[in-house]
Amino acid sequence: MSIDIYWRLPTHGCHHSIRHGSYDRGDWSPPSPHRLAPGLDAQGQEDAYRYIDHLAEIARAAESAGFLGGLIPSFPQTDDPWVIAAALARETRSFRFMLAFQPGFGNPVHAARATASLQRATGGRTLFNIITGGGGPSQLWWGDSVSHDDRYSRTSEWLDVFRGVWSSPDFSHDGHVYQVRHGGLPPLLRQEEFPEIWFSGSSEAALQVAARHADYYLSWLEPFDQLGEKFARVKERTAALGGEQKCAVRVDLVARKTQEEAWRDIRLGFENVDEATRNAWRRQGGDSVGAARQSALRPTEARHYEDLIAGPGLWGGFNLLRGGPALGIVGSYEQCAEQLDALIARGTDAFILAGTPHLEEAWRVGEEVLPLLGRSSAQLLAAE
Amino acid sequence: MSLTLYWQLAVADEPRRAEPRLNPALPPQISDRRAGGRNRFDYYAQIATAAAHTGFDGLYLPHRPQGDDNRIVAGVIARAAGHLALVPEFPASVGSAVYAAKQAVSFQRATHDRLGWAIAPDEDPDTRAAQADSVAQGDLAERLGEFLTVARGVHGARPYSFKGRHFEVLDGGFDAPLNAVPFPPVYLRGEDEAAIALSARYADIHLFTPSPDLAGRIALLGDLARQEGRHVAAGLIQPVLAREFADEAHGETAIPGLLAGDHDTVAAALSGLVAQGVEHLVLAASPGLEEAYRIGQHVLPRLRARLSPIRSAA
Numbered sequence: 001m002s003i004d005i006y007w008r009l010p011t012h013g014c015h016h017s018i019r020h021g022s023y024d025r026g027d028w029s030p031p032s033p034h035r036l037a038p039g040l041d042a043q044g045q046e047d048a049y050r051y052i053d054h055l056a057e058i059a060r061a062a063e064s065a066g067f068l069g070g071l072i073p074s075f076p077q078t079d080d081p082w083v084i085a086a087a088l089a090r091e092t093r094s095f096r097f098m099l100a101f102q103p104g105f106g107n108p109v110h111a112a113r114a115t116a117s118l119q120r121a122t123g124g125r126t127l128f129n130i131i132t133g134g135g136g137p138s139q140l141w142w143g144d145s146v147s148h149d150d151r152y153s154r155t156s157e158w159l160d161v162f163r164g165v166w167s168s169p170d171f172s173h174d175g176h177v178y179q180v181r182h183g184g185l186p187p188l189l190r191q192e193e194f195p196e197i198w199f200s201g202s203s204e205a206a207l208q209v210a211a212r213h214a215d216y217y218l219s220w221l222e223p224f225d226q227l228g229e230k231f232a233r234v235k236e237r238t239a240a241l242g243g244e245q246k247c248a249v250r251v252d253l254v255a256r257k258t259q260e261e262a263w264r265d266i267r268l269g270f271e272n273v274d275e276a277t278r279n280a281w282r283r284q285g286g287d288s289v290g291a292a293r294q295s296a297l298r299p300t301e302a303r304h305y306e307d308l309i310a311g312p313g314l315w316g317g318f319n320l321l322r323g324g325p326a327l328g329i330v331g332s333y334e335q336c337a338e339q340l341d342a343l344i345a346r347g348t349d350a351f352i353l354a355g356t357p358h359l360e361e362a363w364r365v366g367e368e369v370l371p372l373l374g375r376s377s378a379q380l381l382a383a384e
Numbered sequence: 385m386s387l388t389l390y391w392q393l394a395v396a397d398e399p400r401r402a403e404p405r406l407n408p409a410l411p412p413q414i415s416d417r418r419a420g421g422r423n424r425f426d427y428y429a430q431i432a433t434a435a436a437h438t439g440f441d442g443l444y445l446p447h448r449p450q451g452d453d454n455r456i457v458a459g460v461i462a463r464a465a466g467h468l469a470l471v472p473e474f475p476a477s478v479g480s481a482v483y484a485a486k487q488a489v490s491f492q493r494a495t496h497d498r499l500g501w502a503i504a505p506d507e508d509p510d511t512r513a514a515q516a517d518s519v520a521q522g523d524l525a526e527r528l529g530e531f532l533t534v535a536r537g538v539h540g541a542r543p544y545s546f547k548g549r550h551f552e553v554l555d556g557g558f559d560a561p562l563n564a565v566p567f568p569p570v571y572l573r574g575e576d577e578a579a580i581a582l583s584a585r586y587a588d589i590h591l592f593t594p595s596p597d598l599a600g601r602i603a604l605l606g607d608l609a610r611q612e613g614r615h616v617a618a619g620l621i622q623p624v625l626a627r628e629f630a631d632e633a634h635g636e637t638a639i640p641g642l643l644a645g646d647h648d649t650v651a652a653a654l655s656g657l658v659a660q661g662v663e664h665l666v667l668a669a670s671p672g673l674e675e676a677y678r679i680g681q682h683v684l685p686r687l688r689a690r691l692s693p694i695r696s697a698a
Binding site: 027028039046050051052076077079080082083084085086087089090091104105106107108109110111113114116117118120121123137140141142143144145161173178179180181182183184186188189191 | 403405406421423424425429449450451452453455456457458459460462463464474475477478479480481482483486487489490491493494495496510513514515516517518534551552553554555556558559560561562564
């Protein structure tokens with residue numbers, strides 16, 4: 001069985017280094033002499049570029065360096081994944097666009113037609129990370145007031161309709177949220193391959209929907225044994241329904257030639273975290289169970305980077321250095337590869353990897369870490 | 385008065401062109417080394433480039449549920465379309481107004497503000513039922529109004545809250561840099577007074593179709609918009625058939641409102657429409673690539689020559 005490895009496109013700016021949380025690539029930070037913001041030069045005047053040009057660079061680096069494609073995240077402050085995927089369709093060759101999308105935000109029939117069109121535009125390079133939302137203030141920001149568990153049943157129904165109009169020329173559905181009479185994609189669009197569905201969510205409601213709809217169950221990194229147990233539970237549940245569940249991990253790496261260099265970057269990054277960043281994280285609300293499973297580490301209260309070491313080669317303060325999950329992998333190229341192998345041994349079938357800055361790290365991880373994968377698992381097998 | 389010239393890209397026209405599945409293979413004795421995965425997206429990009437090369441200002445994509453999704457098509461061809469404005473038409477049933485607005489803003493950011501937002505006229509009940517649109521027929525105008533109000537609202541204010549019958553937002557609104565681009569101009573169309581009144585309230589541009597009473601409708605649009613304290617520009621979707629000689633300008637099918645004639649005659653008639661108050665002119669002809677070149681090369685220069693005295697006098 002082969003392991004699918006994706007990269008990530010930073011849809012809300014990037015930093016030149018994990019040491020500085022400055023978002024100095026893109027126009028999400030104020031102008032400064034060191035900011036690279038395609039679209040505006042150092043004087044704030046228009047140049048010929050846009051942030052999408054930087055994303056195009058990252059996508060092309062990722063597809064050359066060995067990644068299948070990349071996750072395109074969606075949050076209130078980000079650019080939109082559908083727009084990014086469409087814009088880059090003809091500027092990439094093999095890069096697969098994993099669109100983060102909350103089903104409640106779009107009519108499922110129109111979304112199916114848009115997706116099939118995107119498949120036609122990309123030669124079948126579209127897939128989805130279906131998210132159902134962390135709830136709290138940000139759901140209302142999006143104009144969505146449906147409660148947590150109801151959102152999962154809506155997601156399930158949305159996927160039923162999305163799949164239904166794709167697979168049948170005469171699809172009808174009479175549900176709680178959606179009603180369709182004699183729907184179906186136009187013939188040319190219906191011939192396109194149905195996109196892979198990657199599904200996120202750690203609650204009981206999420207696991208039920210995943211078992212029914214997901215090709216991949218996607219989780220943030222958690223302590224390895226805890227994650228292994230979760231994957232085993234998901235696989236068991238789907239097997240009980242007669243299916244097979246693949247599992248995937250989304251994790252950041254700080255991979256360097258030596259582990260000393262890697263931890264030095266973590267230490268410097270931690271020392272540069274200001275109180276405003278800690279406060280911003282303290283204010284994060286929401287009803288996401290996945291977020292709660294990670295925040296047990298309480299990185300906002302740590303005073304020394306070593307307080308956040310969560311195990312060998314694991315550090316729990318990444319959210320202080322850049323937006324996103326807290327737990328990530330730190331080490332030499334060999335150590336990072338061993339960690340990924342250890343995750344594969346615990347049931348991981350695919351990865352979404354990331355590193356900061358996303359452009360240069362796509363090359364580094366692609367050239368230095370990916371070629372080392374499989375060595376330690378081969379050694380384990382040989383030792384048994 | 386300024387004139388913006390659009391070429392129409394209708395995704396469902398010429399359905400066989402550039403679709404390998406719908407065309408016979410070349411004879412076996414002929415070498416065929418064409419790349420796999422070809423389809424109409426290559427052709428859409430060709431039409432866009434053709435329109436950019438031949439002097440149009442924009443591309444207008446009318447809503448065609450039997451074809452590709454217009455917003456995806458516009459996004460895919462945007463970076464090949466040079467300076468062209470891109471105006472994909474889509475129905476107000478697409479979903480969340482907040483999400484649609486965020487997509488619009490992203491599109492603006494990626495394309496140097498070249499997006500236009502055209503909302504399709506109401507479709508019939510069966511078509512809407514097939515598209516999971518269960519809003520009652522009598523509520524469609526209200527839904528459209530709320531959709532545009534919320535979309536502009538989250539772009540224009542922070543925090544922004546709204547509670548209507550179709551959309552609801554609490555403490556919403558876009559932060560920098562998403563709010564730093566302009567909201568796209570909104571295009572609506574329709575011939576009856578209700579459609580014109582809706583445009584007077586919500587549109588930036590109202591697109592008409594050809595009619596003997598175009599001047600009267602434009603005047604009505606102006607009156608109704610003034611009552612709302614707004615200005616709404618008049619536009620026209622004009623099918624054209626222009627040839628070197630008038631006797632060559634006859635099509636195979638009758639197209640309503642078709643403007644047919646030699647290049648000079650067509651240019652003269654178009655300038656007459658501009659004199660009636662048309663500020664946004666969408667020209668439509670098929671096949672999209674060949675006709676873009678013909679009209680761009682032969683009609684647009686004649687039209688611009690006729691308009692230049694008007695412009696210099698203005």
